[in-house]
Amino acid sequence: MSSQKQRHGIITGGTWCADHNKLVERWPNEEELVEIISEEIRGGGSACNLGVNIKRLDPELPVATIGLLGDDSDGKLLLQQAKFEGLDCQNLTIVSGQRTTFTDAFTAQNSSRRTHLFHSGISDKLNPNHFDFSDVESRILHLGLPGLHAQMDVPWAGEQNGWAAVLKKAQTAGLRTNLELCSLSPKRLNSLVTPCLKYLDYLIINEFEIAAVAGQPRDHIQNTDINACILNAKKLLNGTDIQLIIVHFPLGAVAVSQDGNYFLAPSVNMPSNSIIGTNGAGDAFAAGALYGLHQNWSVEETLRIAHATAAASMRHIGTTDAVVGWSECIRLASEFGWHNQLH
DSSP states (O other): OOOTTTOOSEEEEEOOEEEEEEEESSOOOTTOOOOEEEEEEEEESHHHHHHHHHHHHOTTSOEEEEEEEESSHHHHHHHHHHHHHTOEEEEEEEETTOOOOEEEEEEETTTOOEEEEEEOGGGGGOOGGGOOOTTOOOSEEEEEOTTSOTTTTSOBTTBSSHHHHHHHHHHHTTOEEEEOOOSOOHHHHHHHHGGGGGGOSEEEEEHHHHHHHTTOOOOTTSOOOHHHHHHHHHHHHTTSOOOEEEEEETTEEEEEETTSOEEEEEOBOOOGGGOOOOTTHHHHHHHHHHHHHHTTOOHHHHHHHHHHHHHHHTTSSSSSTTOOOHHHHHHHHHHHOBOOOOO
16 A cells, blocks of 8 residues: 555546537526537546546646446546547546436526536446545545435445545545535435545535535525635534535635635636536536645645636536636736735
8 A cells, every 4th residue: 555655646436427518598487498509528427537637637637537428428438538638548437338317507698507407327337346445546536426426325335425436446546536526406415425524535515515414504596605615614623534525606715624724715706797607616626626726735825726726617518628827827817917915
């Protein structure tokens, strides 16, 4: 087993998904029709997006991935993209006769908000046996998405679900771990994530997810309550070995460490005409944050590159297309400017 000093790179695991991105003028009511302005197919899902984004931020950093693809056109496209971006695809497996996981991802032009229609496909076949870390030299495992994988979501090998089993396996092998979430009901998120907390080193999630996992669910239309984010993070840190929880929201983010200290950082003040879509912005934020953590940057620097990466990603409807090198992301963010300091 390699020590943390010897380990280098990031490995992603879990959801590989074909995003069928569609730009529409607005999201329609039932029985209404709106025209599709543009469409494209891109890689999506936590394992895909974070892996590609990390390689975009730093092409020299080793990035590997673990996941399943169907043997259809979507699967072939995703594998081609992964190889093009320079990911180690040894454990990205195409399964014969199966449909690749896909999402119809609609972005409304008038609001930049997105709506996802999801088909699980081959994701239902993924289980902890697909994760072998015995020869992995990566430093950090980024895993997701609970709730979208039938076999991972149920008890496995004495753990309450397969996610906990994989995270335990990764920590035992010497990796640090992070878990990504998606927009499920608060009750479902809480039940899936709670068993995983004891096997996490980091948790990078949004304000709604932290509230759900902490058992204090909130509505998506509520304004951000930064104090609640901090209190919820401290609640999850209590009794665990999690080193750092980062909670992001539209105007900024807060990082809370195991000792209870926290640091606030405003997000990039992007002009509305520069925002093409927010699909994948959360993945981009997580990529920037994990890159900073991998590089042993300060919390301030880590949040800065996380926000900058998210801002860069919003310049395109796709989840990864507009992400560039980390120094260019910082330059773009500085050009746009930052929101006022948070209090």
